[in-house]
Each structure stands twice: as structure tokens, then as C-alpha cells.
Amino acid sequence: MLGPGVPWYLAISAMLFSIGVAGVLLRRSPLVVLLSLEIMLNSANLAFVGFSRLFGELDGQVFALSVMAVAAAEVCVGLGLIVAMARRNLVLDVDRFTELRG
Amino acid sequence: MVAWIVWLVAAAACLGTGVRVVTATNPFSSALSLIGNLASLAVLYLLASGEFVAAAQVLVYAGAVMVMFLFVIAYLGGHADAPWAGGTRVIQTASVITAAALLGVTLVALMLDAGGRLSDEADVSRAFGSPAEIGRLFLTDHLLAFEVTSIVLLVAAVGGVVLGMRSEEEVSVDARLKPVTHAPSQADAEEASA
Numbered sequence: 001m002l003g004p005g006v007p008w009y010l011a012i013s014a015m016l017f018s019i020g021v022a023g024v025l026l027r028r029s030p031l032v033v034l035l036s037l038e039i040m041l042n043s044a045n046l047a048f049v050g051f052s053r054l055f056g057e058l059d060g061q062v063f064a065l066s067v068m069a070v071a072a073a074e075v076c077v078g079l080g081l082i083v084a085m086a087r088r089n090l091v092l093d094v095d096r097f098t099e100l101r102g
Numbered sequence: 103m104v105a106w107i108v109w110l111v112a113a114a115a116c117l118g119t120g121v122r123v124v125t126a127t128n129p130f131s132s133a134l135s136l137i138g139n140l141a142s143l144a145v146l147y148l149l150a151s152g153e154f155v156a157a158a159q160v161l162v163y164a165g166a167v168m169v170m171f172l173f174v175i176a177y178l179g180g181h182a183d184a185p186w187a188g189g190t191r192v193i194q195t196a197s198v199i200t201a202a203a204l205l206g207v208t209l210v211a212l213m214l215d216a217g218g219r220l221s222d223e224a225d226v227s228r229a230f231g232s233p234a235e236i237g238r239l240f241l242t243d244h245l246l247a248f249e250v251t252s253i254v255l256l257v258a259a260v261g262g263v264v265l266g267m268r269s270e271e272e273v274s275v276d277a278r279l280k281p282v283t284h285a286p287s288q289a290d291a292e293e294a295s296a
Binding site for chain 1: 105106108109113116117120121123124129132133136139140143146147149150151152154155158159162163166167170171174175177178193194196197198200201202204205208209212215220221223224225226230231235236239240243244247251254255257258259261262264265266268
């Protein structure tokens with residue numbers, strides 16, 4: 001295999017996932033929360049591709065492509081929600097949206 | 103050797119742009135950093151023999167999805183928001199500790215197994231990860247997933263349209279705010295001809 005082995009890919013994947021978690025928990029703007037979600041999805045994709053290479057099976061890459069399609073759908077709905085919020089003149093701050101809190 | 107250098111540069115770029123996405127105050131910088139992040143991830147996919155995934159990553163993700171993001175940020179005006187603004191200090195500390203703990207647990211799990219099963223990779227042919235191989239899998243073993251994906255995308259598109267529709271209230275407000283257009287009257291037409 002060219003370059004470092006699979007554990008290095010998994011380490012990078014873990015670091016990216018933690019960065020994404022920190023972004024989702026820390027940031028208040030729903031746009032940046034969505035961007036951090038994308039980082040988390042991509043770190044999962046990196047782990048999928050790494051494991052796919054480890055086992056020599058292409059199923060992991062097929063799953064990574066499916067994750068990409070789901071991420072596109074998620075962005076479509078998420079951005080639609082954000083634009084709908086902005087059009088109702090709501091403040092774009094995830095801490096203010098407490099109506100559904102139990 | 104060259105592959106190691108490329109890998110190190112791509113991994114460093116990946117982590118650096120990832121941190122920048124989370125810490126940038128301007129959403130525009132966050133989105134642009136995410137494009138860099140996705141591009142450097144594509145390089146990592148290439149090194150792990152995921153050629154088609156890397157191409158799809160650049161085309162679909164860094165291209166289409168991020169352009170949509172940038173359009174929405176431009177539409178909303180992308181006002182700056184400090185990464186640490188909002189939330190109490192306890193919440194902020196807890197968030198950082200949660201992320202760090204997650205990272206620690208995963209890295210320890212990785213290190214415990216390093217040198218074991220994780221390091222002996224299977225031998226793969228040159229066609230591994232090529233579009234032809236992936237396409238064959240999508241149309242044979244994973245045909246159901248392929249078809250379900252198309253339905254998921256269709257539902258998301260319909261959802262986007264429904265969310266983007268104007269409510270009747272908004273339409274009536276718009277109608278009231280619309281500037282009165284000056285229809286050309288008979289007198290104007292006569293004046294013009296004379």
C-alpha cells in the first residue's frame with residue numbers, strides 16, 4: 001500500500017470526527033453546525049475507505065458513496081429549513097429554538 | 103517515500119482546514135475551509151485506492167453541495183459569529199471535553215490493536231476502486247441501495263421545495279409591499295406619438 005497503513009487513516013478519521021463534534025456542540029449558527037456535521041460524515045467516509053482497503057472489499061467504498069448521497073439530501077433539507085427560518089425573521093441561533101424542548 | 107510526503111501534507115491540510123471550519127468567525131471562511139477539507143480528503147482517498155470515491159468527492163461534494171452552501175450563506179448575508187459566543191462557560195468546557203474524550207477513546211482503541219489485524223492489508227488488484235468495479239457492484243450486489251438512494255434524493259428535493267414555498271401570509275405581505283407600477287395611459291401614448 002502506498003504511504004502509511006490503515007491505522008493512520010483511522011487516526012485522522014477520529015481526529016476529524018472530534019473536530020466535527022466540537023463544532024456541533026460549540027457553534028450557535030445553524031449554518032456552521034451543518035458544516036461541522038459534514039466534517040463528521042466525511043470522517044466516517046474516510047474510515048469506510050480505509051477499512052475497504054484493509055479488507056480488500058469494495059463494499060466500504062460503495063457505502064461511502066451512499067453516505068455522500070445521504071449527505072446531499074441532508075444538506076438540501078437542512079439549508080431549506082435555515083432559509084425558511086430566516087424568511088420568518090427568526091434569529092439564526094440554535095440556542096433560541098427551544099420550542100420542541102421537552 | 104513520495105506517497106508518505108503527499109499523505110502527510112494532505113492529512114495536515116485536512117486537520118488544519120477542519121479546525122478552521124469550527125473556529126472561523128465568518129461563515130464564508132468556514133464554508134471555503136470545508137471545500138479545502140473535502141479536497142484534501144479526496145487526496146487521502148486516492149492514496150487508499152479509492153479512485154472513484156475521490157472523484158465523486160470532488161465533483162459532488164466540493165463542487166455541487168458546497169456551491170449550494172455558499173449560495174445560502176450569500177443569501178443570508180453570512181454575518182460573523184464568534185465561535186465561543188453564546189452558551190455558558192460550563193457548556194463550552196463540557197463540549198471541548200466531550201470531543202477530546204471521544205478522540206482519546208478512539209485513539210487508545212486504535213493503539214491497542216496497532217500491529218495486530220489493522221496493519222496487514224489485503225492485496226488488491228489495480229482495478230480496485232475503479233469506476234467499472236464500483237459500477238458493477240452498484241448494479242449487482244447493491245442494486246437495492248442504489249435504487250433507495252434515488253428515492254431518498256427525490257424525497258429530499260420535494261422536501262426542499264415544500265420548505266421553500268411561501269405561505270399565504272407572506273405572499274399577501276409581499277403584494278402589499280410591491281411598488282405600484284405605472285401603466286401607460288392613453289394620454290402618455292398620445293404625448294409620445296405627438
